[in-house]
Every structure is written in C-alpha cells, then in structure tokens.
Amino acid sequence: MFKKSFILITLIFSTWNWAQAQQQVLIPMDASQTNHLKAYGVIFNHITDGYPAKWLLNYRGGSFMAVVNNDIIRKSRLRNVQLEVIGPADASQILAEVESNSSNTSVVNLEKAPKIAVYTPEQALPWDDAVTLALTYAEVEYDKIWDVEVLEGKLDEYDWLHLHHEDFTGQFGKFWASYRNMPWYIAQVKQMRAMADKLGFATVSEQKKEVARTIKRYVGNGGFLFAMCSGTNTLDIALAAEDVDIAPMQFDGDPADPNAQQKLDFSKTFAFQNFNISLDPRKYEHADIDVPVSINQVDQSLDFFTLFDFSAKWDPVPTMLTQNHVSSVRGFYGQTTAFQKDKVKSSVVVLGEAPGRDQVKYIHGNYGKGTFTFYAGHDPEDYTHRVNDPPTDLTLHPNSPGYRLILNNILFPAAKKKKRKT
Numbered sequence: 001m002f003k004k005s006f007i008l009i010t011l012i013f014s015t016w017n018w019a020q021a022q023q024q025v026l027i028p029m030d031a032s033q034t035n036h037l038k039a040y041g042v043i044f045n046h047i048t049d050g051y052p053a054k055w056l057l058n059y060r061g062g063s064f065m066a067v068v069n070n071d072i073i074r075k076s077r078l079r080n081v082q083l084e085v086i087g088p089a090d091a092s093q094i095l096a097e098v099e100s101n102s103s104n105t106s107v108v109n110l111e112k113a114p115k116i117a118v119y120t121p122e123q124a125l126p127w128d129d130a131v132t133l134a135l136t137y138a139e140v141e142y143d144k145i146w147d148v149e150v151l152e153g154k155l156d157e158y159d160w161l162h163l164h165h166e167d168f169t170g171q172f173g174k175f176w177a178s179y180r181n182m183p184w185y186i187a188q189v190k191q192m193r194a195m196a197d198k199l200g201f202a203t204v205s206e207q208k209k210e211v212a213r214t215i216k217r218y219v220g221n222g223g224f225l226f227a228m229c230s231g232t233n234t235l236d237i238a239l240a241a242e243d244v245d246i247a248p249m250q251f252d253g254d255p256a257d258p259n260a261q262q263k264l265d266f267s268k269t270f271a272f273q274n275f276n277i278s279l280d281p282r283k284y285e286h287a288d289i290d291v292p293v294s295i296n297q298v299d300q301s302l303d304f305f306t307l308f309d310f311s312a313k314w315d316p317v318p319t320m321l322t323q324n325h326v327s328s329v330r331g332f333y334g335q336t337t338a339f340q341k342d343k344v345k346s347s348v349v350v351l352g353e354a355p356g357r358d359q360v361k362y363i364h365g366n367y368g369k370g371t372f373t374f375y376a377g378h379d380p381e382d383y384t385h386r387v388n389d390p391p392t393d394l395t396l397h398p399n400s401p402g403y404r405l406i407l408n409n410i411l412f413p414a415a416k417k418k419k420r421k422t
Contacts, residue, residue, distance in 0.1 A: 023068040024091040026084045027076065029061035030325050035398040038079040039064070040407040041138030046072050047414055048113040048141075055108040055320065055415065057312040059098050062323025062408075064110075065091065079139075080398075106312035108320065114159030114224065114413035116142040119150070119166065119231075121191075128391035129164040130228060130379045134406045137394040147195060150211050155218040159413050163231030165335065165378065168212045168238035169286060170205025171251045173230065173335070176281050203252040205245070212238040216270070220368030225270075226409045229334040232374040233289040236269040237277060248281040270372050271365055275343045284335070290376075291338040291359045298357070300383055303331035305338075305361040307352045320412050321364055321373060321405070322351050329401045331361070334378030339363065352405075362405065373409055380406075 027039050043053050043064045053066040066072060068085060076083045086094075098105040118132055122144065135142050142162075145154055155161065167173045172189055179185040192204045201207040212235055219225050227235060237246070244263045248256050256279045257263065266273040277287045285292055306328050310319040331338075331354065338359040344350065345365075351373075352362035364373045380402020381392050397403065 022088040024086050024088070025064075025066050025068050025072055025076075026086050026091075026094070027064040027066075028082060028084065029063045029323065031061070032082060033061070033325070033399065034082045035080045036325065036404055037134065037138050037394060037398055037400065037407060039076075039081045040404075040411065041140050042072065042076050042079060042081050043110065044113055044138070044140050044410060044414070045075070047110050053110045054095075055110055055323075055411065056094070056098050056105065057108060057316065057319050057323065058103075058105045059094070061325035062320075065094070101313075104309075104312050106316055106319070108316060108415045110411060110414045112414055114410070115157065116140065116160045116162070116410065117145045117155070117158040118142050118162045118164075119146065120144050120164070121146050128379070130392070130403070131162045131164060131226070131406055133379075133392060133394055134403050135410070138407060140410060147207060147211050148199070150214050151199060155214065155223065156221075158223070160224045160226065160410060161215065161218065163215075163225070163227040163235065165229045166231040166234060167286070168208045168231075168234045169241070170203060170208040170238075170247050171281075171286070172204070174281070174284055174286060176250050178284075203247070205247040205252050209238050209242060213242070216268075216367070219270075219370035219372055222369035224370060224409075224413045225372040226375070226406075227372070228375045228406075229378045230286070230336045232376060233272060233275075233336050233339070234286055236272045236289070237275075237287055239268045239270070240264040240266055240275075241277070242268060246277055246279065248279055250281045269345075270367055271345055271348050271363055271374055272339070272343050273345050275340075289339055289343045290336045291340060291357075298331075303354075303383075304328045305331055305352045305354045307362070308350065316415075317371075317412070318349050318351055318364060320415060321408050322362075323408050324401050324404050325399070326401045329361075329405070330380070330383075332377040332380050332382065332402065333384050334376065336376050338376045339374070375405060 029036060033039060046053055046066055053064055056063045056065060095107060098107050175185055196204045196207040199207060216239060241264055244260045245257045246260045261277060272289050275287045275289045278285050307322045307324060312319045338361050341358045341360050344360060344363060348363050348365040350360045351364055353360040361376050379392055381397045381400050
C-alpha cells in the first residue's frame, strides 16, 4: 500500500513538474508594466543564469517571454516587475501572432548575456553616469576599466563597452575656462598627466588617441560599443585627428597645429564627417557636431525626439534598439546634447531625431565585425544636469523611456543573430 501511494505521489509530482515546465512567463513592456527598468535586469540575470528567453519585438512594447521557474517569478515580484504566467496554448498563440507575416513583430532568442565593461576612472567625479545608474538600478553586473586596462588589451575580455562623459582629445573635457581653479579639475589633470607619463606618452592627448584607436580595433573585432554624452563625438574627433595636434597650449604645453582642420581624416571615424573643430580653449564645444544650447532653444515642455518605426522582420537590430512603450521621448542636455544631422555619415542608421530641427539624438552603425550606438545627452531624467548635481534617483523613474533605450543596448548583444531576409 505504501509503495503504491509513493508511486502515485511521484507520478502526480512529475506531471505537475512537466506541466509547470510548459508554462511561460510573459513580462509585458507596454504601459501596463510597473517597473520597466528592473524588468531588463530580471531578464538579463535570467540569461546569465543559463536560461534562454525570447524578446518579442514590437509586441506590447517589446515584451519578454521565458519558461517558468520559481526564481524568475520570485525576483520579478520582489522588484515590482509585472509578469503574467501563461499556459502552453496561450504562449503558442502569442508566438504565432508575433511571427505572423501580417504584423510588424518578430521573435529574437536571447541566449548568452554579454560581459559588460564601463570606461570610467576609479576616482569620484562631480557628475554621474546614466549608464552606471541604469545598470546598478537594474541589478546588472559590470566591471570598471580605464586607460591602463584598455592599453593592456583587457577589452578582449568583454563583449560590451560603454563610454560616457569622456574627452578622447586630451583637453580634459574643455572645462579649463570655467573650472581650472576647482580642486576636482586640478586633481583630474594631475592624475591624467601622471598616468600618461607612466604609460610612456608625451602628452595626455597622445595617450587618449591611442585609447581611441584601441577601442576602434575592439569594435572592428566584434565588440559592441555604446556611448553617450561627450564620449560620442570626442571619440570620432580623436580618430579623425590621429596624426594632428588639436590640443591648445593650455592642455599639452604646446600650440595646436594651425592647419589642424585641413588635416582631419574623416575616413577614420565611426559616425561623423565634415565637422569643424574648435581650437579655442575658452569654448566649451569640441566641434560643431554637437547642437549647443544657443541653437537648441526650445521650451523644455516641447523638447522631444521621435523614435523611428523599423520593420521587426527586416531590420531586427534597429528594432531592438528602439523598443519602448512610447514613440516620443523627452529630450535632455549634455556636453553633447544632440548631433547635427548634416555631420552624420550616410552609412549610419538614425534611430531617433528631433522633428523639424535637423538634429538627431540616437544613431547606430556597423564597423568591421562589431557595432556602435551613440546616444546624445547626459541623463534622460535630468534635463539640464550640471557639474556637482546629485545623481538621479531611478526609484522615482522606474518607467523611464529614455533609460529604456540604454537598457535595450545591454540586451542587444545577447540576441541570437538571424540571417537578414532578402
């Protein structure tokens, strides 16, 4: 009798376990989602733990689907992430709908989480980094690396690299005019010059150019690069000025080449061309790639950029990068606020632009075996973030469309690539 009861209990448990394995978790990413940003972390860590997931492009804001296990349900509930447990019939119906030729939707398999590096110094700076804020809030692990690690070849250990408030031209962010007497600026310049000397470079600008070239090789070899704020345009300026001194005397001890503009090589850049550099140390702008405040004069309540609507089946990469629950996103300033449309190469895909203002906010392109994505501005939830402003508290912005674009980029490398339809 005991043996029969044991067998019956075992059969019941096995049947329940099989049925549970057929159930799916649907994490909606439309307006019904209670915490969009944490949802990315739940899925990212689910993949990291060795479980596959699906990204349903253009379906309910770019929802996620995964096989049920107690861990993903528990983590979602602890993080106030809305999810729905659905049966195999409902899951099959959703997938059939998403894969139907009659809808602008598609399924992307998420299989292996990328290893993430953020290019940032160890010392505290008087500004935050929206990407590190997003990764920390979403509970996604990342490593910090700086010039020494980059030049030692450590980039090869990572799949995804982020650049933010950086100056690859060696002009210390062009803060000389306004902040040269501030303790943080003095300390930063001293630290960077000491590092350049230790690494065998005559100037910081020469060191930063070598870092820029190393990052370019990393992308060419298959790396995923995501940059924001001044990390976008100063990288391209440094690449274009590879053999040209564009740093005024205040930064490297000798005058800039007076013919520097004519010597720029735009064939070496990722995204920008035909730009004019500024050799004036008193000017905040590095070049005319950026749309400065004087040009971007629009009321804050009207400052939006629009995401393009791509074909999920024909253009899955830009579709992944623009997944959102809204099509228009609030604008925000930065040292690089937006890109002049006529300075963007024709080979680059524009993901988001400010209608009627000849400026783009969000772009993507391929280089070699890798890709780059540039997102202008400093902090999507702080319209005019300034030096020494406190970091944004993302607990107040769990459904931020602007921050969602950042987190789309960390999942993009996890997607199993499909052959492009022809």
